[in-house]
Amino acid sequence: MKAMGFLAGLLALLALSLPVAAILGDIAIVMDQFWNNGRLQRTFGGFLWEKSNQYLLLSIPLFVLLGEINLRSGIAARMYDAVAKWIGWLPGGLMHANIGASTIFAATSGSSVATSATIGTVAYPEIARHGYSEPLFLGSIAAGGTLGILIPPSVTLIVYGVLTQTSVPELYMAGIVPGALLAALFSLTVLGLCLLRPGLSGSPVRASWADRLRALTDLVPPMVIFLGVIGTIYAGIATPTEAASIGVVLSLILSAANRTLNSRMLLASFEGTVRTTSMIMLIILAAMILNIVVGYFGAIQAATRMVGALGLEPWQLMALIVVFYLVIGMFMETFSMMLTTIGIVFPLVTSVGYDPVWFGVVVVLLMEAALITPPIGVNLFVVQGIRARGAPFRDVCIGAAPFLAAMLALIVLLIWQPGLATWLPDLFYAQ
Amino acid sequence: QESHDFAVVGTWGQLAHWMDRESVFWNETLPAASDGRLTATARPLTELGMDGTTVMRELRSGAFDFAHGVFLYVAADSPVIEGADLVGVTPDLATFRQVMDVYRPVLEGEFQRLFNSHILMLYAWPQTHLICNFPEDTPSEVDLSFFEGRHVRSFGASADEFITNSLGAVPVAVAFGEVLPSLERGALDCGATGVLSAYSGSWQQGTTHDLQVALGYTASFLAVNNDTWNALSDEDRALIEEQVALLEDQTWEATAREDAEGIACLSDGPCPRGEPGGLQQMTMTDAGREALRDSVETGVIGAWATRCEARSPGCAEAWNETIGALLGFEARP
Amino acid sequence: MQKLHSFLYRLSRLSVWIFGAGYLAIALATTADVLMRWLFSISTPAVYEVSGYIFAVATTWGFAFVLFERAHVRIDVVYQALGPRLRALADLLALLALTLFVAVLTWRAWLTLDETLLFDSRARTALQTPLWIPQSLWLAGLAYFLLCLVFLSTYVLLLILRGRSAEVGTIAGIPHVAQHGGTAPGAAATRGGSAQ
Ligand code: NA
Ligand code: NA
Numbered sequence: 007m008k009a010m011g012f013l014a015g016l017l018a019l020l021a022l023s024l025p026v027a028a029i030l031g032d033i034a035i036v037m038d039q040f041w042n043n044g045r046l047q048r049t050f051g052g053f054l055w056e057k058s059n060q061y062l063l064l065s066i067p068l069f070v071l072l073g074e075i076n077l078r079s080g081i082a083a084r085m086y087d088a089v090a091k092w093i094g095w096l097p098g099g100l101m102h103a104n105i106g107a108s109t110i111f112a113a114t115s116g117s118s119v120a121t122s123a124t125i126g127t128v129a130y131p132e133i134a135r136h137g138y139s140e141p142l143f144l145g146s147i148a149a150g151g152t153l154g155i156l157i158p159p160s161v162t163l164i165v166y167g168v169l170t171q172t173s174v175p176e177l178y179m180a181g182i183v184p185g186a187l188l189a190a191l192f193s194l195t196v197l198g199l200c201l202l203r204p205g206l207s208g209s210p211v212r213a214s215w216a217d218r219l220r221a222l223t224d225l226v227p228p229m230v231i232f233l234g235v236i237g238t239i240y241a242g243i244a245t246p247t248e249a250a251s252i253g254v255v256l257s258l259i260l261s262a263a264n265r266t267l268n269s270r271m272l273l274a275s276f277e278g279t280v281r282t283t284s285m286i287m288l289i290i291l292a293a294m295i296l297n298i299v300v301g302y303f304g305a306i307q308a309a310t311r312m313v314g315a316l317g318l319e320p321w322q323l324m325a326l327i328v329v330f331y332l333v334i335g336m337f338m339e340t341f342s343m344m345l346t347t348i349g350i351v352f353p354l355v356t357s358v359g360y361d362p363v364w365f366g367v368v369v370v371l372l373m374e375a376a377l378i379t380p381p382i383g384v385n386l387f388v389v390q391g392i393r394a395r396g397a398p399f400r401d402v403c404i405g406a407a408p409f410l411a412a413m414l415a416l417i418v419l420l421i422w423q424p425g426l427a428t429w430l431p432d433l434f435y436a437q
Numbered sequence: 438q439e440s441h442d443f444a445v446v447g448t449w450g451q452l453a454h455w456m457d458r459e460s461v462f463w464n465e466t467l468p469a470a471s472d473g474r475l476t477a478t479a480r481p482l483t484e485l486g487m488d489g490t491t492v493m494r495e496l497r498s499g500a501f502d503f504a505h506g507v508f509l510y511v512a513a514d515s516p517v518i519e520g521a522d523l524v525g526v527t528p529d530l531a532t533f534r535q536v537m538d539v540y541r542p543v544l545e546g547e548f549q550r551l552f553n554s555h556i557l558m559l560y561a562w563p564q565t566h567l568i569c570n571f572p573e574d575t576p577s578e579v580d581l582s583f584f585e586g587r588h589v590r591s592f593g594a595s596a597d598e599f600i601t602n603s604l605g606a607v608p609v610a611v612a613f614g615e616v617l618p619s620l621e622r623g624a625l626d627c628g629a630t631g632v633l634s635a636y637s638g639s640w641q642q643g644t645t646h647d648l649q650v651a652l653g654y655t656a657s658f659l660a661v662n663n664d665t666w667n668a669l670s671d672e673d674r675a676l677i678e679e680q681v682a683l684l685e686d687q688t689w690e691a692t693a694r695e696d697a698e699g700i701a702c703l704s705d706g707p708c709p710r711g712e713p714g715g716l717q718q719m720t721m722t723d724a725g726r727e728a729l730r731d732s733v734e735t736g737v738i739g740a741w742a743t744r745c746e747a748r749s750p751g752c753a754e755a756w757n758e759t760i761g762a763l764l765g766f767e768a769r770p
Numbered sequence: 771m772q773k774l775h776s777f778l779y780r781l782s783r784l785s786v787w788i789f790g791a792g793y794l795a796i797a798l799a800t801t802a803d804v805l806m807r808w809l810f811s812i813s814t815p816a817v818y819e820v821s822g823y824i825f826a827v828a829t830t831w832g833f834a835f836v837l838f839e840r841a842h843v844r845i846d847v848v849y850q851a852l853g854p855r856l857r858a859l860a861d862l863l864a865l866l867a868l869t870l871f872v873a874v875l876t877w878r879a880w881l882t883l884d885e886t887l888l889f890d891s892r893a894r895t896a897l898q899t900p901l902w903i904p905q906s907l908w909l910a911g912l913a914y915f916l917l918c919l920v921f922l923s924t925y926v927l928l929l930i931l932r933g934r935s936a937e938v939g940t941i942a943g944i945p946h947v948a949q950h951g952g953t954a955p956g957a958a959a960t961r962g963g964s965a966q
Contacts, residue, residue: 023944024844024868025842025868027843027871028871032871048498048500052490053487054879055882060822064825071790071794071797173617174618176618238804242624246615248800255798255801272791276789276794277787280789280793280836283829284829284830285843288842294486297486301480302480302484302485307484381845382845490894513892519894588807591896608896748892
């Protein structure tokens, strides 16, 4: 009952269009003030300091900076053109390039929003040029971008790893096969829809084999960054957090080689990085503060007891969790969603025998779904933000829906065949 | 008789001290002993999302009435407290209990002076070991020089001192969650943690050797905010002290049990908690131990004394009269 | 008021340039440390410690910039259906809600610095950094954010009282809605890149 009231209040405040961070923080303050004489507030200052210089969260600004530099140095645009030359002939044309380029960019970037913002900025002008159906094209950008957190490196997997004490390199390994599968499912979705209704497909891209071979050189820079970030982790040279720094330095070097490195470009990258990082950090810190209060009032134990008392089969529990995340994912930002729920959900899931690494992949897929479900889907907002003014937001939501279906299909597939996620890390980390 | 509902913060929710003793004490033992008058809202650190570095501040401000805390974690706020658990100083658990007993008045003075609180009990965790990933042909008995140039995870000032000056190794800063993957991939050669938490954290999967040298015992305390304590009746204070004394004995016994269990579980067993870890037990030569002891006195202890005297004059002398006299060390700033 | 607004905005932008460069410095120093450790077994744990401080300080100083960029995430499902007057009221309410939260945080952060000075707290590392140094800069960022919030709330309130609600959107509204004349919903999440 208390939980229902809490949720209703949260939704009402969201509807009032208050800042998300303020809602989380104010709820924490008010609950503590009324039910606990404000005593927990005495922990806020020390807690805030302890969390705000936490080394692991530092990977967030570093990955954002990496994306900003790649966008502004022209690396992203060249890579997109190269991918378009290779797969743009398929029915659906550049929509496959959107997904393919997102997949490659995801392998250098830890963030879904950076991925769809980068690919979206590059791809958007092509809609008019090639006569695409706008909604599906936009949907492919929004959905393709979500791959950023499933394919390593991934800020979301780092945070999951920290919260649950799960090995980040194993999580990275586990994300590769499902990431490639999801990209393929997205492409199949485009292909199927375009074969069913040819009107959706724009004019395909024509390129000679000579063009294609020449374009391969434009795929080298992202490859270098990927190898720099992931390779150093598996070679035992760097930890996952350090690897983000190496990625930034590599993108700087590549940008210098491209002759695009200058102070204006750097300052613009700094602005983008701080804007995104501080925006997200305020929400993260507020969610963590709310977690102190909610944790103190015993919500975690109560929820565990409640679900425990239901006596569910493991698969029923997993189904309940999937539905739960899809519903709250409609309304919540992904970081707050994970921070406020994982402490409750993770012990439940592992207590019935699910693998922590496998569950990490499922959680990331659910976060990806949240990024493209309205009313609050951050990737939908990113894509909407790139468009010409006055275009209806509805388009983006409708266009993303078929890709949401592909994500759900993959989640079901993973529950049925957990090996899709665990096979690669098990192979690599066999005892 | 008045009723009280105390606010209590404990240690880590997934570890035995909390699950088997701390939570049982606050949720069952104390309420039963007081006919339901003294109850508590007791939460482990992990449920609040806290790290345990700010416990002294929470005690002082009265955010919590009672707090369980780890000395090493609050070292930033008090070098005197840090002195209770310097790396490589205490050889075994029985001696460590004596160390805690002789140093207790010094600690109590510090808790009263700076942190508005009173110590109720001191306890420990299973011994801290270096758990390493070494080649198969590594000898089972090594000298001190063996560690030269190896990458060892740093965990605080006194550990850095130990790694650099006593072992001649390279301290590497790695977040706790990244230690195991770094050991597996070779970015680290050794990490240090309690033997039982190494086992429950599956460190044996990414490592090969367990060095049989106790680096410390993760000294911990239970303390109460002075305002809370003074507001209680004499009978209630006596009741709590009596119950805590039982808890203290229970905890030391459990630590001794888990200490032995952790070491056995990491190697070939017997292990009541699951599959034995199969790590090779590595020891240090007598000459190595001797050299280690000397280097600890000049390195770890000396550096601590310098740090401490700069902020709390007289603390080296207090240490020499208590822990130093007991173990035959001298802290010289 | 307008002049003060653009002054505070520019000051926050300047801090962003400084701390953005700080992030770049972290990346360079970390990479150097990884290489030195790999090649020569030389390690400088201080890099990690100082990186943490830069991160903390950059974060709080960035809050004010995010405020002026109107990029603190707000949900506009209902907002987009409102007229200019009600929207201005919603903007004011949003500022006040944020001010309450940030005022409590700043007060608590001040008490933390106060205790740090009292205990003469030093980092638990070989560097033994006196913690009041990074904490002062960190607190200053929060205090600057609070100052900007109080200023912006006052500014918006005055605009509303003078019947100039239509102007509120450009300084405190949700960007897409304000710019697109209300037809296009979407939260003020992004421009350039973000990290989910
Ligand atoms: Na990625
Ligand atoms: Na959503």
